[in-house]
Amino acid sequence: MAMTDHPETSASSSPAEPAPLPGPPASIADGVEHPLDPRALTVQRITAWLVIAPILCALSIGLLLLLWLAPLLLWAQILLGLAGLGIASALVWSAHRWPEISHRHAAYTVAPEGIEVRRGVLWRLVIHVPRSRVQHTDVSQGPVERAYGLATLAIYTAGTDHAQVDLHGIDRATALAIRDHLVAGEGDDAV
Amino acid sequence: MPSDRRLHPLSILFSLGALLRTVALPALVLLFTAGSRGWGWELWAPLLLIPNGIVALGRYLTFRYRFEPHELVIRSGFLFRQERHIPYGRIQNLDAVQNVFHRMFGVVTVRVDTGGGQEPEARMSVLPFAAFEEMRRIVRLGRGDESAGAAAEPGAAAGERVLLRLAPRDLLLHGLLDNRGFVLVAAAWGVLWEMKVSDRILGRFWRTDRDLSREAIESAMRTVSDGFTLSGHLLGRVGSALLAFVVFLLVVRLLSMGWALIRLHGFRLVLAGEDLRTEHGLFTRVVATIPLRRIQAVTVKEGPFARRLGRVAVRVETAGSDGGEQEKATQREWLAPILRRQELQGLLDEVLPGLHLAEVTWSSAPPRAFRRVLKKWLNAGLGLAFGGVVFLQAWGLLLVPVGLAWAWLGARRTLDHLGWAVTEGAVLFRSGWLWRQITVAPFGKIQAVALHESPFDRRAGMARLRVDTAGAKDLGHRVDIPYLERATAQGLRDLLARRAAQTAFKW
Numbered sequence: 001m002a003m004t005d006h007p008e009t010s011a012s013s014s015p016a017e018p019a020p021l022p023g024p025p026a027s028i029a030d031g032v033e034h035p036l037d038p039r040a041l042t043v044q045r046i047t048a049w050l051v052i053a054p055i056l057c058a059l060s061i062g063l064l065l066l067l068w069l070a071p072l073l074l075w076a077q078i079l080l081g082l083a084g085l086g087i088a089s090a091l092v093w094s095a096h097r098w099p100e101i102s103h104r105h106a107a108y109t110v111a112p113e114g115i116e117v118r119r120g121v122l123w124r125l126v127i128h129v130p131r132s133r134v135q136h137t138d139v140s141q142g143p144v145e146r147a148y149g150l151a152t153l154a155i156y157t158a159g160t161d162h163a164q165v166d167l168h169g170i171d172r173a174t175a176l177a178i179r180d181h182l183v184a185g186e187g188d189d190a191v
Numbered sequence: 192m193p194s195d196r197r198l199h200p201l202s203i204l205f206s207l208g209a210l211l212r213t214v215a216l217p218a219l220v221l222l223f224t225a226g227s228r229g230w231g232w233e234l235w236a237p238l239l240l241i242p243n244g245i246v247a248l249g250r251y252l253t254f255r256y257r258f259e260p261h262e263l264v265i266r267s268g269f270l271f272r273q274e275r276h277i278p279y280g281r282i283q284n285l286d287a288v289q290n291v292f293h294r295m296f297g298v299v300t301v302r303v304d305t306g307g308g309q310e311p312e313a314r315m316s317v318l319p320f321a322a323f324e325e326m327r328r329i330v331r332l333g334r335g336d337e338s339a340g341a342a343a344e345p346g347a348a349a350g351e352r353v354l355l356r357l358a359p360r361d362l363l364l365h366g367l368l369d370n371r372g373f374v375l376v377a378a379a380w381g382v383l384w385e386m387k388v389s390d391r392i393l394g395r396f397w398r399t400d401r402d403l404s405r406e407a408i409e410s411a412m413r414t415v416s417d418g419f420t421l422s423g424h425l426l427g428r429v430g431s432a433l434l435a436f437v438v439f440l441l442v443v444r445l446l447s448m449g450w451a452l453i454r455l456h457g458f459r460l461v462l463a464g465e466d467l468r469t470e471h472g473l474f475t476r477v478v479a480t481i482p483l484r485r486i487q488a489v490t491v492k493e494g495p496f497a498r499r500l501g502r503v504a505v506r507v508e509t510a511g512s513d514g515g516e517q518e519k520a521t522q523r524e525w526l527a528p529i530l531r532r533q534e535l536q537g538l539l540d541e542v543l544p545g546l547h548l549a550e551v552t553w554s555s556a557p558p559r560a561f562r563r564v565l566k567k568w569l570n571a572g573l574g575l576a577f578g579g580v581v582f583l584q585a586w587g588l589l590l591v592p593v594g595l596a597w598a599w600l601g602a603r604r605t606l607d608h609l610g611w612a613v614t615e616g617a618v619l620f621r622s623g624w625l626w627r628q629i630t631v632a633p634f635g636k637i638q639a640v641a642l643h644e645s646p647f648d649r650r651a652g653m654a655r656l657r658v659d660t661a662g663a664k665d666l667g668h669r670v671d672i673p674y675l676e677r678a679t680a681q682g683l684r685d686l687l688a689r690r691a692a693q694t695a696f697k698w
Binding site for chain 2: 113114120122123124125126127128129130131132133157158159160161162165
C-alpha cells in the first residue's frame with residue numbers, strides 16, 4: 001500500500017490529472033498517509049556514512065596500531081579484534097540498515113484541517129498540528145538534500161514540545177506545496 | 192495628541208543602583224582581601240561607575256514612549272536609534288515590580304511582554320507609579336475593552352472586582368501546606384557553600400584561618416552521628432533519626448510560612464475588565480496583569496493536607512517569556528495560592544466560563560493498566576525495602592511487606608484518580624494520588640496533539656496522548672494522558688485535533 005501512495009502524489013501534482021480545482025493546495029491536502037520520498041533513504045544513508053566514516057577510520061587505525069605495537073597475548077588480541085569488529089559492524093548497521101527501518105516508520109498526512117507527522121521506531125510518535133496553529137514555516141535544503149532535490153519542511157507552532165516540527169526527506173516541490181497549503185489559510189480563519 | 196513621555200528622573204539612580212548591587216559583593220571581597228597587599232587599582236575602581244553613569248544618563252535622556260491609538264511606541268538609543276511598536280492587542284502581560292527602594296520613591300519597574308521569545312518586549316525602569324496606572328488603563332482601552340472605557344471616566348477602580356484577598360492567616364496556612372521551605376533550605380545550603388569562598392572575609396574579622404562554615408557543618412554532622420553511636424541499639428538509632436527528621440521538617444515548614452508571609456503579603460486577585468491582576472509582596476511588591484484570553488491552561492492542585500482542610504491552589508500558564516527571571520514568571524502563575532474548595536467554581540467561572548468541574552464526567556484508564564502502574568510502584572516500594580535492608584540489616588526485612596503494600600495501594604489509588612475528560616470547550620486531565628492535580632486546556636489553546644507509543648505501550652496495545660500548549664512545562668502538570676487504549680487514544684486525538692482546528696488561536 002505504501003508503494004501505491006507515492007506515485008499518486010506525483011501524478012496528482014502533474015497537470016495531466018483531471019483535477020477539479022487548479023493549484024497544489026487542493027491536491028496536496030488529500031488526507032492520505034504518504035511515506036517519505038524514496039530518495040530520502042539515500043540521503044539519510046549518505047549523511048550517516050559521512051558521520052561514521054571518520055570514526056571507522058580512526059577506530060581501525062587505532063586498533064591496528066594497538067595490535068601491532070602493544071605486547072598482548074594471543075587471546076587478548078583476538079578479543080580486541082572481535083570487539084573492534086563488533087563496534088564497526090554496529091556502526092555500519094546504524095548507517096546502512098537503520099535509516100531503512102526508520103524510513104519505513106516515517107510518514108506524513110496532509111489534510112484540509114492540518115498536518116500529521118509520524119516518526120520513531122521503538123518510541124513512536126504521531127504529531128498533529130492544526131493548520132490554524134501554524135505560526136510560520138521554513139523550507140530548507142542541506143547540500144546532500146539539494147543534490148537529490150529534497151527538502152526539509154519545518155513547521156513552527158506556539159507550543160513548547162512541538163514549537164518546531166520537522167519533516168525531513170520530502171520532495172522540494174511537495175514541501176513548497178505543503179507550505180503553501182498550511183500558510184494559505186491565514187486569511188480565512190484568522191477571524 | 193500622543194505626546195512623548197519619559198522615564199522618571201530617578202531611573203539614573205536606579206540603574207546605577209542595580210550596577211552597584213552586582214559589583215558590591217566582589218568589591219567587598221576585594222576590600223577585605225587586598226588589605227595586606229596595600230591599595231592598588233582597587234581604589235580607582237569607583238571611577239568605572241562614571242561611564243556607566245553617562246550611559247544611564249544617556250538612556251534616560253533618549254528614552255521616550257507614547258501612546259498611539261493602537262500601539263505603544265517606544266523610542267530609545269542615541270547613536271543607534273530604536274523605535275519599537277507594540278500593538279496593545281499583542282501585549283501578553285503587563286507586570287510591575289516594586290522593591291523597597293522603588294516604594295520609597297513611589298516608582299515602579301514595568302515589563303511589557305508580548306510572548307515572543309525569551310525576553311520581555313520592553314522594560315521600563317523606572318516609571319512613576321501614576322504613569323504605570325495610566326499605561327495599564329490605556330492598554331486596556333486600546334484593546335477595545337468596553338468595561339475599561341466605562342471605568343476610565345469615573346475612576347480607575349470602578350470596573351474592578353476583587354476575586355480573592357488573602358489574609359495573613361491564609362498565607363500562614365499556605366506556607367504550611369506548600370513545601371516551598373525545601374527550596375529555601377536548598378538556597379541556604381548553597382549560601383553555606385558560598386561561605387567557603389567568603390571564609391577569607393570572615394577570617395579577617397576573627398583573625399583566624401580556619402574554615403568556619405565547614406567546621407560548623409562537620410560539627411553538626413558529628414552531633415547527629417554521636418546520637419547514633421551513643422544510643423547504640425536499633426531503637427535509639429531509629430529514634431534519633433526520626434527526631435532529627437521531624438525537627439528538620441518543622442524548621443522547613445516554619446521557613447516556608449515565613450516566606451509565604453513575606454512574598455505573598457497582601458495578596459489580591461483583581462478582575463479588571465478582561466484582565467486578571469495579582470498583587471502581592473511585603474518588601475518587593477509585584478503586580479502582574481494577565482489578560483483573560485491569554486491564559487493557556489489552568490491547573491488546580493491539592494496536596495494531602497490541603498485536601499483535609501478543603502483547600503486547593505490554582506495556577507495558570509501564560510505564554511509570556513520566562514527566560515532570565517524564572518522566579519517572577521512562576522510567581523505570576525499563581526492565580527490563587529490557597530483557596531477554599533467552595534470558592535473554586537466561582538473563580539473558574541471567571542477564568543474559564545462554561546466549565547463546571549463538578550459536572551465533568553471523567554473517563555479512566557482501562558483496568559489492565561493496573562499491572563503497568565503497579566510495576567512502577569513496585570520498583571519504588573522494593574527500592575525502599577532494599578534501602579531498609581542495607582541500613583537496618585535483618586530488621587529491614589520487615590519493610591518488604593510494607594513496601595509491597597504501599598506499592599499496591601499507591602498503584603490502586605493513582606489509577607483511581609487518573610482520568611481525562613472532554614467538555615464543550617476544553618480537555619481536562621487529572622492525576623496524582625496524594626498530590627492531585629487537574630489541568631484544563633481550552634481547545635482554542637491547543638497547539639499540537641501528539642500520540643506517543645513506547646515499546647511498553649505497544650506490548651499492551653496502549654498509547655499516551657500529549658497535548659501541547661504554549662507555556663506547558665515538563666515539570667509542571669499538563670495534559671499528558673497515559674495508558675489509553677490504542678483505539679481510544681486515536682479517537683481522542685482525532686477529536687481534539689478537530690476541535691482545535693475549529694477554533695482560531697488568538698494570541
